[in-house]
Amino acid sequence: KNEVEQSPQNLTAQEGEFITINCSYSVGISALHWLQQHPGGGIVSLFMLSSGKKKHGRLIATINIQEKHSSLHITASHPRDSAVYICAPGLTFGKGTHLIIQP
């Protein structure tokens, strides 16, 4: 079983701050997903990574397959970024990071 650890579990930040969420896992995988779950419950796929780095708007995701580690960064954070961010290496899901961005 792939043990997935996300950190931090909870994060409150001010609008405009640079946000980093980390994900470590124990079993090698071919692809890792980052998901976003809004307070209403809907889940959206943000990235699928198998190597290197991807960028979409203010979101950047990186992965180091050898180190079994991935990070999600949010630049110029905004209150609408408030959500739960979930890391999913392979078929396993982390418990999520609860992010609140205050105006």
Next chain:
Amino acid sequence: NAGVTQTPKFQVLKTGQSMTLQCAQDMNHEYMSWYRQDPGMGLRLIHYSVGAGITDQGEVPNGYNVSRSTTEDFPLRLLSAAPSQTSVYFCASSPTGAYGYTFGSGTRLTVV
């Protein structure tokens, strides 16, 4: 509208009752999967399918059955509902398991 459709959105069952949660997608995705989400536990994989006629167990399969007779549909059956199955259930699909998921809007199930 293209996407994953889950029905019903809400359901209350009595202990011992059976029911089927429906999941349908119109994107011709091969991979479909069911998850349950409980407070503090995150998403846990129940069953998944890599194509019509092929299903496999995930992390928490006990008490649930699935079948995949068509590419579009992947129903989840609760055989004899128990209070421990009270949860929010999500269905998802992707072209393969290694590409981005599309999630359904979820089914909130309460077993009393």
